[in-house]
Amino acid sequence: MAKRSKIEGLPPAVKAWLDAALVEGNFSGYEQLAAELKKRGFDIGKSSIHRYGSQFEERLATLKLASQQAKAIVDAAPDEEGAVSEALMRLVQEKLFQVMLDFQVDPKKPLNIASAAKAIAELSRATVGQKKWLAEVREKARTAAEAVTQVAKKGGLSAEAVDTIRREILGIAG
Template sequence: MGRRSSIDILPQEVRRWLERALTENNFTGYADLEALLRDKGYLITRASLQRFGYKMEQQLARVRAATEAARLMAREAGDDADDRSAGLMALIQTEMMDILMRLQQVGDGDDPSDRAKLLATASKNIATLTRASVNLKRFQSEVREKVESAASAAEKIARKGGLSAEAVQALRREIMGIAT
């Protein structure tokens, strides 16, 4: 396994302080942070701080993007057919693919048993996600069938009640809109 970074070996409270300082300073001021850490007795180069800050900033960006996507889905998607869950599963599937791609890039010097453990965990999570996806699709199909049945029943009643063909079709479109 590769050498641990100088930031990885910091005591937890110092690392949490560093993470807060980076976010509060909007990932700037690395020279000041280097000096503050030196005053506390930790020799961490500006380059190490910048690498750590960049990774942390990228993680925060991914979290923000996922959060915003979830907000949009919650606001825009009616949830009668559990569209939010479908969207959430799609986000998770995308992340799992990203993780698997990164696993392919694990270096030759890394411990193969660590890679095997990561692959086993990823495989288990993918299986769980796939089962959830299959169950969700089954549920969505059942919802569509029930809506189609309700639309057909309403259409028959509307025709018997003397509604015009246009009104019947408008009613059907409104009912079917529930399932889309």
């Protein structure tokens, strides 16, 4: 079994400080960080901090890229009907399915089957919930459109004006 990282064993407050210091220092200054940790009572070498920092920097860069891409997608294609959420859920479902298909026991990267199954179940519930919400929104829009149509007809609006109002409520491109 692989040796557990000393950094992973740090108390949460010290680890949080180290993470913040790594980000603030642009993932450099490992000797100073090792010296500061030693002052705090933790003997962790600069090489260990560098290994941890490199992994942390890579994860942080991946998260930043994903956040930027998600923001760009939302900005480019507003999601009134939940299409982006649905697409995201499908991508996650596909990724989880692929992980399950490719599952191999690797002592360095253990896969927690229970956590994966829980993630799949939660994703399925989210998918069902999103579809239910979308159906409810569409039904409310149809009901509102019908009510407005009746009021507009009684008020003497032209058929064209009534149709325009109805299309706006339902979000139908004209």
